[in-house]
Amino acid sequence: xxxxxxxxRLIRERMRGKLPADATVGPGTVLKDLGLSSLQLxxxxxxxxxxxxxxxxxxxxxxxxxxxQMVAVANExxxxxxxxxxxxxx
Amino acid sequence: MDGREHHTFILAASILPLLGxxxxxxxxxxxxxxxxxxxxxxxxxVIAGLGVTAGYHRLFAHRAFKTTRPLKLFFAxxxxxxxxxxxxxxxxxxxxxxxxxxxxxxxxxxxxGDEPGIRGLAKGLWHAHMGWxxxxxxxxxxxxxxxxxxxxxxxxxxxxxxxxFVLAGLLLPGLIGLAIGGTLASFATGVLWGGxxxxxxxxxxxxxxxxxxxxxxxxxxxxxxxxxxxxxLSLASFGESWHNNHHAFPRSYTHGMRWYEVDLSAQFIRGLxxxxxxxDVVRVDRATMERKAESLARVGGGRHVPHAPPxxxxxxxxxxxxxxxxxx
Numbered sequence: 304x305x306x307x308x309x310x311x312r313l314i315r316e317r318m319r320g321k322l323p324a325d326a327t328v329g330p331g332t333v334l335k336d337l338g339l340s341s342l343q344l345x346x347x348x349x350x351x352x353x354x355x356x357x358x359x360x361x362x363x364x365x366x367x368x369x370x371x372q373m374v375a376v377a378n379e380x381x382x383x384x385x386x387x388x389x390x391x392x393x
Numbered sequence: 394m395d396g397r398e399h400h401t402f403i404l405a406a407s408i409l410p411l412l413g414x415x416x417x418x419x420x421x422x423x424x425x426x427x428x429x430x431x432x433x434x435x436x437x438x439v440i441a442g443l444g445v446t447a448g449y450h451r452l453f454a455h456r457a458f459k460t461t462r463p464l465k466l467f468f469a470x471x472x473x474x475x476x477x478x479x480x481x482x483x484x485x486x487x488x489x490x491x492x493x494x495x496x497x498x499x500x501x502x503x504x505x506g507d508e509p510g511i512r513g514l515a516k517g518l519w520h521a522h523m524g525w526x527x528x529x530x531x532x533x534x535x536x537x538x539x540x541x542x543x544x545x546x547x548x549x550x551x552x553x554x555x556x557x558f559v560l561a562g563l564l565l566p567g568l569i570g571l572a573i574g575g576t577l578a579s580f581a582t583g584v585l586w587g588g589x590x591x592x593x594x595x596x597x598x599x600x601x602x603x604x605x606x607x608x609x610x611x612x613x614x615x616x617x618x619x620x621x622x623x624x625x626l627s628l629a630s631f632g633e634s635w636h637n638n639h640h641a642f643p644r645s646y647t648h649g650m651r652w653y654e655v656d657l658s659a660q661f662i663r664g665l666x667x668x669x670x671x672x673d674v675v676r677v678d679r680a681t682m683e684r685k686a687e688s689l690a691r692v693g694g695g696r697h698v699p700h701a702p703p704x705x706x707x708x709x710x711x712x713x714x715x716x717x718x719x720x721x
Contacts, residue, residue: 317553340394342482342552345535345543353546361540361707 305351305377310370313350317343330371351377396529402556403526406476410596413589420582429573433566433587441562441595444471445483446631446658453542454484457646458662458674462547469551474562476592477599478533479552481543485533490603491643492703494618495696501525501603504619504696514608522597522604537705563588598629606636613650614641614686615694622654632656641685644675650682 311328314337322337334344348364351373357380367373394402420426448468451457460468469480477483486500495502503517516524525531535543542548551558563584570583610621614637626634632655633639635648642650646663649656665671692698703709 340399341485341532341534341536342394342479345481345540346549346553348536349540349543349549352544361536364540365534365537365705365707367536 305355305374305381307370307374310347310351310373313347314339314370317346328370330369330374332370333368334370334373335368348373352380355381357381357383399531400527400529406559406592406596407523407526410589410593413585414593417585417590420585425582426586427574427579427582429570429579430582430586432573433569433583434591436569437562437566437587437591438595440471441475441591442631443658443661444468444473445475445477445595445599446633447661448472449477449480449483450487450633451646451658451662453480453539453548454487455644456541456675457644458666458671460665460671464665464670466547466551469548470558470561473551473555473558474565475595475599476559476562477596479555480548481535481539481552482533484542485535485538488538488706489534491640492705494616494620494640495607496618496700496702500531502619502696503604503607518604518608521607522600537707540707562592566591594629598626599633601626602630602633602636606634610634610637612637612694614638615689615692616640617694617696617698617700619696624654627655628657631658631661633658641689642677642682645677646674647676650677 307328307330314328314334315322318337318339326337328337339347344367348359348367352359355377357377359376359380363376363379367376417426444467449472452460452465452468453472472480472483478486490499490501493499495504497505499505501521503514503521505520506513506516508516566587567580567584569587571577571580573579574583605626606621606623607619608621610623612621616637618640620637620640622637623634627649632648635650635654635656638650638654639645639648647656647659648654649659662671662674666674
């Protein structure tokens with residue numbers, strides 16, 4: 304299961320400290336509003352793919368605007384995969 | 394990089410090499426140029442040139458061939474060191490350009506403005522050359538245009554640390570200068586020639602493909618854009634200036650399509666293929682070219698011809714195999 308916390312961790316990592324520590328990241332947070340570039344966004348999305356060994360629907364992933372949508376697309380891919388989540392099990 | 398950082402980078406990447414170029418001309422005028430400087434320039438020009446043309450452009454953006462991981466890493470690092478953009482951003486802009494070339498949405502067409510006459514032409518050329526890079530709202534959207542490449546961990550990593558590769562591209566020629574000249578001065582002039590002067594010349598040659606090669610030159614194929622073949626740029630651009638050929642057959646590994654159309658990048662790819670280091674090289678035979686030239690000539694081309702742009706890669710159904718038609 305991909306969680307908001309995991310996405311927030313990745314965002315903070317990729318933004319290298321530029322996101323203020325007290326900035327809140329929730330399901331409704333718009334990714335671009337955080338100051339993420341399109342490159343950082345693609346880096347986060349495809350890092351999630353790799354961490355969980357899943358494959359996103361690329362067209363849905365390209366339309367992701369908020370943190371919540373990103374989590375939803377990831378979990379949809381995770382459940383479609385059906386083989387369990389290696390990030391949790393292995 | 395956010396919008397402001399991008400702007401700062403582009404400003405620095407435009408002005409510093411220009412200043413370096415002017416300084417080098419002054420040194421050249423005073424005969425203060427050594428063998429080490431010319432070697433540093435030559436080696437770095439070839440590395441950056443192959444990175445952008447054979448690597449970013451033909452291997453990544455158009456998937457004109459396949460290669461080994463070490464060579465993929467070389468191409469991506471060399472392309473990044475050229476200083477134009479991270480691989481995922483460069484390829485996204487480029488695929489978008491092919492999709493709607495010289496029509497609304499093209500990031501770097503010389504035909505975007507509505508001003509008529511020579512002033513409009515000059516403005517268009519400037520925009521296509523490098524003006525477009527200064528647009529703070531410029532958005533490459535790699536998610537939509539190159540999910541195939543963003544899935545590659547190596548390309549993501551090199552894109553993330555792009556600036557470090559650019560700096561390495563300035564440092565390396567200094568080390569070449571030091572190795573040959575043996576003095577700190579030869580290190581400094583190595584950075585100047587192989588770093589800044591190379592940055593200036595190499596990138597303006599690339600920019601000229603977007604400006605000059607969409608305005609001046611000959612058209613063999615009446616494609617639905619304004620791309621042109623420009624012979625005098627072919628050597629310096631490693632074959633990229635056979636740009637009309639390229640727009641007619643984007644996936645072809647070679648842009649030069651006659652024996653006299655010099656294309657160093659294609660020769661390099663052929664060399665790799667002979668060594669077994671490149672395979673699945675996309676070739677177009679002469680009969681196919683001629684058929685296409687004839688049928689395009691019948692309907693006529695240019696940017697005003699009705700044209701249905703293909704869907705961006707992310708919106709196409711089957712992403713996994715690289716079919717002939719799936720990448721612009």
